[in-house]
Amino acid sequence: MTTRTALVTRLVAGAVTAVVIGGGVIAAAAAPWPTLTREPMSLDVVPEAARSVAACDGPLLALGRDATAASAITSAASSTVVAAADGAEPTEYTLAAPDRADDGAPPAAFSAEPTGGRPTDLGAASAASLDEADLRGLAVSACTRPAMESWLVGGSAATGASDLVLLTNPGDVAATVDLRVFGADGMQExxxxxxxxxxxxSQRAIPLAALRRGEQSxxxxxxxxGAPVRASLQxxxxxxxxxxxxxxIGASALPAPQQVIPAVNVTVAPDSGASAGGLSVRLMATAADxxxxxxxxxxxxxxxxxxxDDIALMAGRPVELEVTGMPVGDYTVTATADAPLxxxxxxSTDLAAPADFAWAVxxxxxxxxxxxxxxxxxxPTLTLTAERETVATVTPVSGGTPRTVELAAGxxxxxxxxxxxxxxIDPGAGGIRGSIGFSGDGQLGTYPVAGSAAAAAELTVYP
Structure with a gap:
């Protein structure tokens, strides 16, 4: 073979090889490649059970009863508390009240250790009443767990009101709290x-008028x-x-596009000839119009x-709606919006007689x-409102016959x-919202049913 022939042979062979390799690459690109999909590692865990804690409002307080000390806060009427736990026996302890000018009855808190690796379910509530020239009526509230964020919807800082923001810390670590007050002019700090x-x-008491004097809604x-606190309003x-x-007034449900108030008690008929207190609803969009x-x-x-319908809400500006012509009875109020609120x-009771009022959150x-x-x-009455169709069961923990409550959605x-x-209360297959209401002669009160500390959901942990 001549040198020229050998060179031609090598060129031809190289060209053929190149075509074969190129075709293989194209074919490989066109053919489906094997894939490897790996889901992120995760683990569903239940957090280690902690001690259950419930803090109470404590006694009714009076602001400025002493004419020589207009800003003094004193105890006006002690409260009666009931409590029980499903599991470990609850322990009651008292809280310091540094803002009070007297040594009246202190607010109480309860704690219970976990049982069986789960938090102990703890229930407690308090009631206080008085009938004096400057302060009268019934105040009831549930003793509830502290939280890192709370919303207080109710009260007034206008003339004639003497409202107090109560900040209760039942824990063993101090907390630092900031209050943002929303009113007709928007948000202020x-x-x-x-x-x-x-x-x-301990418990702090802050006059609402010191935060935003004159604000009606x-x-x-x-x-x-640093630590969660229980926020409420007297x-x-x-x-x-x-x-x-x-x-x-306890904290309202956290902002959401729908809010449900299970029961509002109207006690005076609009055509009775008496001076009825009426019904009003306070709303506020929290994040956007x-x-x-x-x-x-x-x-x-x-x-x-x-x-x-078609209620225009501006973010951070409360709106008060009057609802007229309400016959005597219990009513469920549902507020919906296209943004959290x-x-x-x-x-209220008849304002012409010894009067009282109640905020239902x-x-x-x-x-x-x-x-x-x-x-x-x-x-006392219990009102349950169903999220979905369900059969709820209500059973006294001290023993007694369970009662079933069949509810359609809504x-x-x-x-x-x-x-x-x-x-x-066992809500059954569907969720429920509930409230406890009270009504007597010139007395009115209510508070919502709070979820159990023992019902904490599993957490999904990603390493």
């Missing part, structure tokens, strides 16, 4: 509401650092030197008695069995309960 130190096992956002009203009522609607339904038959409803959804304490106060029902008794 008052100097008196910033960096409030709430010591371990405030909403207060409470944010804690609201008192005086009309032309006549005591108009008192209430202890929103359009909202408010529906008021009769608990007795589910019928709509009031419907207000908070809500509460106000009603939106209730959180309860999806697991929980204990609820019925405060020792007159005429339906509410009211049953009588016994004052001073602790019940276990």
């Amino acid at each position: 008052p100097v008196a509401g910033q960096g409030i130190v709430v010591g371990a096992r 405030p909403v207060v956002q409470v944010t804690a650092q 609201s008192t009203l005086t009309r032309t030197l006549i005591a108009g009522g008192v209430d202890q 929103a359009g909202a609607s408010v529906t008021v339904r009769s608990v007795a038959d589910g019928g709509v008695v009031s419907q207000q 908070v809500a509460a409803a106000w009603t 939106a209730a959180s959804l309860v999806e697991a069995p929980t204990l609820v304490a019925v405060a020792p106060a007159p005429g 339906q509410s029902r009211t049953i009588e309960v016994e004052a001073g008794t602790i019940y276990r």
Whole structure:
């Protein structure tokens, strides 16, 4: 073979090889390649059970009773507390009250150790009443767990009101709290509401007027650092030197596009000739402007008695809606919007007689069995509102026959309960919202059913 022939042969062979390799690459690119998919490693765990804690509002307080000390806060009436736990026996302890000018009865808190690797379910509630020239009425409240964020919807800082923001820390670590107050002019961060130190096992009382004087429809956002606190509001009203009522108002459900107030008790018929207090609903969009609607339904038959649509809400500016023409009865109030909001409803007894009022706040959804304490106060009832179709069970923890409550989606029902008794509520397959209401001669009060500490969901952990 000549040199030229050998060179041609090598060129031809190289070209053929190149074609073969190129074709293989193209074919490989066109053919489906094997893939390897790996899901992230995860583990569902239940957090280590912690001690259950519930803090109470404590006694009714009076602001400025002493004419020589207009800013002095003193105890006006002691409260009666009932408590029970499902598991370990609860321990009661008292809290310091550094803002008080007297040594009246201190607020109480309860704790219970975990049992069987799970938090102990703890239920407690308190009631206080008085009938004096400057302060009268019934105040009831549930003793609840502290939280890092709370929303107080209710009360007033206008003339005639002497409201107090209560910050209760039942834990062993001090908390630092900031208060943001929303009103007709939007949000403010008052100097008196910033960096409030709430010591371990103590309660602070801050006059609402010191935060935003003159505001008729405030909403207060409470944010804690270092440790959670229980936030609440004591609201008192005086009309032309006549005591108009008192209430202890717990935190409302956290902002959401829908808020449900299970029961608002209207006690005076609009055509009775008496001076009825009426019903009003306070709303506020918390993050963005929103359009909202408010529906008021009769608990007795589910019928709509009031419907207000196309309510324009500006973020951070509370709106007060008057609902007129309400017959005597219990009503469920539902507020919906296209952005998160908070809500509460106000009603009162006959204002022409010894009067009282109550704020009913939106209730959180309860999806697991929980204990609820019925405060020792007159005429107690339990109202349940269903998220979905369900059969709820209500059982006294001290023993007794369970009661079943069948509910369709969106339906509410009211049953009588016994004052001073602790019940276990099993919401069944669907979630429920609930409230305990009280009504007597010139007395009115309510508080929502709170979820159990023992119902903490599993956490998914990604290494």
